[in-house]
Amino acid sequence: MAETAQAIQIVGLHKKFGPLEVLKGVSLSARQGDVIAIIGGSGSGKSTFLRCINMLEMPSAGTITIHGETIDMKKDGRGGMQPANRKQVQRIRSQLAMVFQNFNLWQHMTVLQNVIEAPVHVLGLSKGEAIARAETLLRRVGLYEKRDIYPAFLSGGQQQRAAIARALAMDPLAMLFDEPTSALDPELVGEVLAVIGDLAKENRTMILVTHEMKFARNVANHIVFLHNGVIEEQGPPDQVFGDPKSERLKKFISSVH
Ligand code: ADP
Numbered sequence: 150m151a152e153t154a155q156a157i158q159i160v161g162l163h164k165k166f167g168p169l170e171v172l173k174g175v176s177l178s179a180r181q182g183d184v185i186a187i188i189g190g191s192g193s194g195k196s197t198f199l200r201c202i203n204m205l206e207m208p209s210a211g212t213i214t215i216h217g218e219t220i221d222m223k224k225d226g227r228g229g230m231q232p233a234n235r236k237q238v239q240r241i242r243s244q245l246a247m248v249f250q251n252f253n254l255w256q257h258m259t260v261l262q263n264v265i266e267a268p269v270h271v272l273g274l275s276k277g278e279a280i281a282r283a284e285t286l287l288r289r290v291g292l293y294e295k296r297d298i299y300p301a302f303l304s305g306g307q308q309q310r311a312a313i314a315r316a317l318a319m320d321p322l323a324m325l326f327d328e329p330t331s332a333l334d335p336e337l338v339g340e341v342l343a344v345i346g347d348l349a350k351e352n353r354t355m356i357l358v359t360h361e362m363k364f365a366r367n368v369a370n371h372i373v374f375l376h377n378g379v380i381e382e383q384g385p386p387d388q389v390f391g392d393p394k395s396e397r398l399k400k401f402i403s404s405v406h
């Protein structure tokens with residue numbers, strides 16, 4: 150795959166929940182290695198947009214193409230869409246690792262079990278291979294010593310780092326982060342941002358919803374400001390933060406600082 154290939158291409162994405170239209174035609178392209186930060190007020194559609202990219206939510210209209218493969222959707226007869234090929238959706242979803250605000254670790258499994266579960270059951274790795282991969286990743290996020298601990302005994306920052314290791318264990322084509330630090334106590338935010346910042350330097354494609362504006366400015370190469378289901382403004386970080394054009398974006402930036 151050439152380095153400049155489109156990793157993620159979203160065209161004209163709409164999402165309705167009943168009568169409520171949450172996304173009103175959002176288009177976005179990420180090339181391999183792009184780090185895109187999505188910012189915007191609460192309720193602007195940021196989570197819904199991320200969830201549509203990996204089909205956790207079904208778009209109402211629009212196309213999603215991941216590394217050249219467009220997800221097949223068909224009309225569901227009720228004004229919405231449904232996957233035309235569930236196997237394809239499962240496969241693509243397994244290639245887009247999602248990291249959630251509330252970590253979503255499996256509570257009945259140790260850290261190590263959380264990290265090896267999908268590589269064994271979805272990728273078909275042997276347990277030995279999966280453990281070797283998991284241990285490398287747990288070292289990387291500073292949790293090797295905690296591998297046999299259950300999530301309930303970890304701090305929020307440790308749980309989120311475990312969730313990031315779990316996401317990386319799938320060797321994903323791209324990573325989607327939905328406010329990965331907003332459930333954390335302030336003193337734990339830095340350790341999680343450090344891990345994500347480290348990943349951002351690795352030519353990994355990442356789309357990151359965050360309220361950490363300084364972090365977004367430092368790690369992202371493109372910023373998208375979502376307002377009321379549309380991209381109100383976008384551009385390189387220095388432009389979006391240093392010279393915002395729209396009044397809404399100016400207001401948003403001053404409100405979060
Ligand atoms: P953000 O992440 O930017 O805060 P969301 O994407 O979570 O925004 O939500 C955008 C809008 O969609 C909100 O008005 C929210 O209440 C609504 N919404 C989100 N998920 C659902 C759902 N499953 N059913 C109905 N409405 C939803």
Ligand code: MG
Pocket residue numbers: 195196197328
């Ligand atoms: Mg959200």
